[in-house]
Amino acid sequence: MQDEIIKHSKKIYSEMNNKNHSFKEKAKEVLAEILIIVFAVSLSIWLHSWSEERHEHKDAQTFLIGLKEDLQNDISNLEETKKKLDKTQQQISFALHLTPKKIDSIKANHQQIQSGTNLINTIVNNGRYEGFKSSGKINTIENQNVRNQILSYYQQTIPQIVHVEASYDKLTSKYVDLLLSGKEDEDINTTVLKQKTKIILSGINDFTKYNQKPYEDAIKQAREIIKEIDKEENK
Numbered sequence: 001m002q003d004e005i006i007k008h009s010k011k012i013y014s015e016m017n018n019k020n021h022s023f024k025e026k027a028k029e030v031l032a033e034i035l036i037i038v039f040a041v042s043l044s045i046w047l048h049s050w051s052e053e054r055h056e057h058k059d060a061q062t063f064l065i066g067l068k069e070d071l072q073n074d075i076s077n078l079e080e081t082k083k084k085l086d087k088t089q090q091q092i093s094f095a096l097h098l099t100p101k102k103i104d105s106i107k108a109n110h111q112q113i114q115s116g117t118n119l120i121n122t123i124v125n126n127g128r129y130e131g132f133k134s135s136g137k138i139n140t141i142e143n144q145n146v147r148n149q150i151l152s153y154y155q156q157t158i159p160q161i162v163h164v165e166a167s168y169d170k171l172t173s174k175y176v177d178l179l180l181s182g183k184e185d186e187d188i189n190t191t192v193l194k195q196k197t198k199i200i201l202s203g204i205n206d207f208t209k210y211n212q213k214p215y216e217d218a219i220k221q222a223r224e225i226i227k228e229i230d231k232e233e234n235k
Helices: 002-016 023-096 100-108 127-134 144-180 188-192 195-210 213-233
Strands: none
Touching (some): 023 144, 023 195, 023 213, 144 195
């Protein structure tokens, strides 16, 4: 393109110094060359812009296809964590209603009391999203609805999950500390029956019962994003 502009610029210079043409002829030739240059530059800019848009569109599509896989893995991990919370809630609820008589019965049947200290740590596959966002390409996702849903999922929904799990970890840590703080020769079941332990157990019980919704919302949102991406692919 630069060579073409130089070539036509030389023609303009040559025409302006052409003694065989009248002023009118010179003006006509110079104007024609200027129009050719303007057209060539405009065409070059348009082609470059079109090429960039195609490249960005391709990058966005590649990102969305990969994001579907990340979200499907997230759904599996979120569902697994939700199951652990359900299990914990059941175990804690059971421990809350323990009595010396029930404990003796459990021991007599050689059964074990579950402590209700299941660890939870949902792995969220956000590396692809963070990389795409940090590169400044998030706005290349043309569908605004899809873009907003993705931003909401990673910037609002997932941080809420992280907050829930941090709070859960603090509660269960207090419970474990109480179980371990009993006298060396004291049966752990005796520690469970203490009033202080019961208070913490009640807190964990309520927490696990009422913090299922963030996981349900995250799973629902991830499925909605996948559904919207599928629609885009089928257009």
